[in-house]
Amino acid sequence: MPSLTLTTLDGFPMVKPGDNLARMIADNLTTQGTTLQSGDILVLAQKVVSKAEGRYRDLATIQPSPEATALAVETDKDPRMVQAILDESTEVVRKRKGVLVVRHKRGWVMAQAGIDQSNIEGGDTGRLLLLPEDPDASAAKLRHDLGAILGTAPAVIIADSFGRPFRNGTSGVAIGAAGLSSFIDIRGEKDLFGRDLKVSTVGHADEIAAAASLLMGQAAEGRPVVIVSGLRSSPDVPAEALIRPIEDDLFR
Amino acid sequence: MPSLTLTTLDGFPMVKPGDNLARMIADNLTTQGTTLQSGDILVLAQKVVSKAEGRYRDLATIQPSPEATALAVETDKDPRMVQAILDESTEVVRKRKGVLVVRHKRGWVMAQAGIDQSNIEGGDTGRLLLLPEDPDASAAKLRHDLGAILGTAPAVIIADSFGRPFRNGTSGVAIGAAGLSSFIDIRGEKDLFGRDLKVSTVGHADEIAAAASLLMGQAAEGRPVVIVSGLRSSPDVPAEALIRPIEDDLFR
Numbered sequence: 001m002p003s004l005t006l007t008t009l010d011g012f013p014m015v016k017p018g019d020n021l022a023r024m025i026a027d028n029l030t031t032q033g034t035t036l037q038s039g040d041i042l043v044l045a046q047k048v049v050s051k052a053e054g055r056y057r058d059l060a061t062i063q064p065s066p067e068a069t070a071l072a073v074e075t076d077k078d079p080r081m082v083q084a085i086l087d088e089s090t091e092v093v094r095k096r097k098g099v100l101v102v103r104h105k106r107g108w109v110m111a112q113a114g115i116d117q118s119n120i121e122g123g124d125t126g127r128l129l130l131l132p133e134d135p136d137a138s139a140a141k142l143r144h145d146l147g148a149i150l151g152t153a154p155a156v157i158i159a160d161s162f163g164r165p166f167r168n169g170t171s172g173v174a175i176g177a178a179g180l181s182s183f184i185d186i187r188g189e190k191d192l193f194g195r196d197l198k199v200s201t202v203g204h205a206d207e208i209a210a211a212a213s214l215l216m217g218q219a220a221e222g223r224p225v226v227i228v229s230g231l232r233s234s235p236d237v238p239a240e241a242l243i244r245p246i247e248d249d250l251f252r
Numbered sequence: 253m254p255s256l257t258l259t260t261l262d263g264f265p266m267v268k269p270g271d272n273l274a275r276m277i278a279d280n281l282t283t284q285g286t287t288l289q290s291g292d293i294l295v296l297a298q299k300v301v302s303k304a305e306g307r308y309r310d311l312a313t314i315q316p317s318p319e320a321t322a323l324a325v326e327t328d329k330d331p332r333m334v335q336a337i338l339d340e341s342t343e344v345v346r347k348r349k350g351v352l353v354v355r356h357k358r359g360w361v362m363a364q365a366g367i368d369q370s371n372i373e374g375g376d377t378g379r380l381l382l383l384p385e386d387p388d389a390s391a392a393k394l395r396h397d398l399g400a401i402l403g404t405a406p407a408v409i410i411a412d413s414f415g416r417p418f419r420n421g422t423s424g425v426a427i428g429a430a431g432l433s434s435f436i437d438i439r440g441e442k443d444l445f446g447r448d449l450k451v452s453t454v455g456h457a458d459e460i461a462a463a464a465s466l467l468m469g470q471a472a473e474g475r476p477v478v479i480v481s482g483l484r485s486s487p488d489v490p491a492e493a494l495i496r497p498i499e500d501d502l503f504r
Binding site: 094168169170172201207 | 260262346351416421423435454463483494495
């Protein structure tokens with residue numbers, strides 16, 4: 001029977017700016033007495049990639065603009081946080097008390113531009129963690145570096161949790177990927193009875209990120225790396241392909 | 253290391269109206285020489301549940317209203333299909349050529365009210381398959397029936413694939429569930445450093461449905477049942493909890 005296995009890398013150390021994630025993953029695999037198999041996919045929480053890349057800002061150094069200050073009143077947020085969000089964004093998509101949904105510079109429509117104050121050392125004193133500068137590139141580099149160390153280059157996904165219109169709760173999504181098809185287009189394939197398929201495009205890397213999120217947990221568990229084994233390999237399509245172009249967006 | 257395993261029930265027979273899904277699943281498990289473990293979650297494709305419940309309509313019997321006829325021109329669809337969609341819906345949320353997004357009677361915002369012409373015997377000649385009447389109730393009944401046959405009642409999820417605003421490709425979602433927490437609210441929990449969590453609510457059953465979707469496939473593979481093993485059990489919250497109330501919806 002076809003099957004899929006997801007396993008966490010336990011005891012993964014806290015990540016600091018400049019850390020070599022590929023080396024840390026390889027060391028952890030050795031400690032666990034395991035290794036990657038051909039076709040394995042490595043899913044990393046965005047947080048550890050951002051930390052390794054040193055994507056920090058300090059609230060105390062941020063001078064809010066008049067626009068940020070006004071928006072802070074509307075959304076009931078710290079004006080410096082709002083400024084940090086605007087600095088990462090191209091457009092405010094929705095706003096109300098407690099909610100600021102923007103289009104991130106890289107195209108994702110998301111709350112807070114993905115800026116995080118939780119699970120950061122110093123988070124209480126105003127340290128912010130931004131998303132990686134270019135998660136597809138981060139994933140490709142990590143895939144390359146792991147290949148160099150391990151001899152096998154796994155596919156890599158960088159995952160975040162996004163809230164969603166119309167549905168309660170967040171779900172894991174892929175913001176970066178390398179070595180697999182983030183987006184699968186099966187338009188033209190036929191169903192069991194030779195008809196065109198109802199579902200013809202699949203957010204493949206998002207489904208993998210959602211699956212990995214089941215094991216990562218959100219609370220103080222610290223399981224930022226999940227290995228996914230058993231999926232057929234697929235051609236390389238970066239996670240950027242998961243972003244719906246503005247002109248196709250019916251929900252602006 | 254914590255791990256999660258997903259396995260398909262292979263060779264699952266075609267489902268016809270009136271079929272007893274619980275019995276078919278139990279028989280398939282026996283044929284495969286396997287059994288369910290305590291804590292297992294059974295994910296079923298919506299299609300097989302709809303078929304067992306006989307949720308068919310015939311295009312030829314549908315008389316489109318003037319509203320449906322006008323909307324059919326706008327969306328470039330068959331007016332009888334548009335009528336079938338409107339019959340299942342409370343509101344048209346977005347429309348344009350080729351696209352008709354509605355609020356289904358049960359609250360889901362989705363394309364086509366989930367009505368399917370693919371993978372249906374007779375689909376070419378105008379047979380439509382609607383969503384189950386009450387998927388949470390269907391899941392609860394299946395869970396009960398499986399418990400009666402097997403001695404262990406697994407959690408059950410009824411999964412569909414939804415398109416999403418802002419992101420390309422569909423992702424698996426839960427439209428029905430029983431025996432697990434579809435929606436997890438961890439507001440109030442603290443992160444590694446004692447701060448409030450960034451992510452505080454999780455669409456848990458949606459993440460499981462997305463994971464199962466990786467194995468089900470969309471094309472002529474016919475793998476409508478997936479067993480998920482390894483998740484901690486959680487209190488019963490039906491999938492209805494995943495629907496964002498209209499008054500909280502910023503994207504109407």
